[in-house]
Amino acid sequence: MIRLAILAFLVASTASAQHSHTHTAEEKTLIAPLEPGQGAFAAIAEIVTILRADPDTDWNQVDIGALHQHLLDMDDLVKLAEVTSWDIPNGARFKIKTTGPGGGAVQRMVPAHAPVLAGETGWFSQVDIGGDEVTWTVTSPENPRAIRALGFIGLMAVGGHHQKHHLGMASGQMVH
Template sequence: MLRHTIFAIATLFAAAPVYAQHSHDHAGHAPQTVLPTEPGQGAFAAIAEIVAMLRANPETDWSAVDIAALRRHLIDMDNLVTHAKVTTEDVPEGARFHVQTTGTGGAAVSRMVPAHAPVLRADTGWESQVLLNGDEIVWTVTSQTDAEVIRALGFFGLMAVGNHHQPHHLGMATGSMVH
C-alpha cells in the first residue's frame, strides 16, 4: 500500500511540469516551472543575445562595445526586409534586382546590398555584381549551375544567405567589424 502511495505521489510530481506547460490558467499567475524563451521582438532578441555573450566573456573590452551600432544595423535589416522596393528580372544563369535607394528602405539598401554582394560571392561562388544607377541599385547574381536556386531565393532570400550574420552582429557590437 505504501509503495502504491509513493508511486502515485511521484507520478503526480513528475506530471506537474507537463500540466503547468499546458494549463490554461487565466488568473494571471505564470507557473514557476515554465519560463519564456523568447526575449521579445527580433532586434531586441538579437541585442539581448549579444549582451549575454559579452557579459559572459571575462575578456570583453567594454571600452569598445557599441550596442548602438548593432541597433542601427538591426534597424537597417528591418527596413530592408519590410520597406525595400524591388523589381526582379530573370537573366541567363540567374536574376537581376532593381532596388530603389529612396524611401524608408532606400538608405538600408544603399548600405547593405553593396556590403552583402561580395560576401554572397565568397559564400556561394556565384557571380554577384552591384551597380549604382541613379536612384536604384542594380544587383545581378548568376551561376552556371544554380540559376534556379538564385531565382527561387529572390532578393530577400539572397540577402539572408550565409552564416556570417551572427558573427557580424557580434563584431559590430564589439567594435571589431563593420562590413
C-alpha cells in the same frame, strides 16, 4: 539544440500536466519563456549576454548603437525596400530603389552583402550603384533556379555569417 530539448520538455510537461496538476521544482524552473521579445531586441539581448559573459570584452570598443542601427536597417530592408526583379541567363537581376524609407538601408546593406554572398556560394554577385537605384546581378550556371527562387530577400539572408557579424559589430571588431 538546447531550445529543442527545452521545447520537448515543455511539450512533455504540458501533456503530463493535463493528467496531474502538480509540478516538481525542476519543472517549474525550466518552464519559462525563451524569447525576450521583438526580433531586434532579442538579437541585442543575446549579444549583450555574450559580451557580459566574456571576461575579455573590451568595453571601450563595444557599440550596441551600431548593432541597433544595423538591425533597424535589416528591418527596413525586409519591409520597405522597393525591388524589381527579372530572370536573366543563369540567375536574376534586381533593381532596388535607394530613395524612400528603405533607401538608406539598401545603400548600406546590398553593396556590403554582395561580395559575402559570392564568397559563401561561389556565385557571381555584382552590385552597380547609379542614380537612385542599386542593380544587383546574381548568376550561377549550376544554380540559376535556386537564385531565382530565393529572390532578393532570400539572397540577402544567405549565409551563416549574420550572427558572427552582429557580435563583431557590437564588440567594435567589424563593420559593414
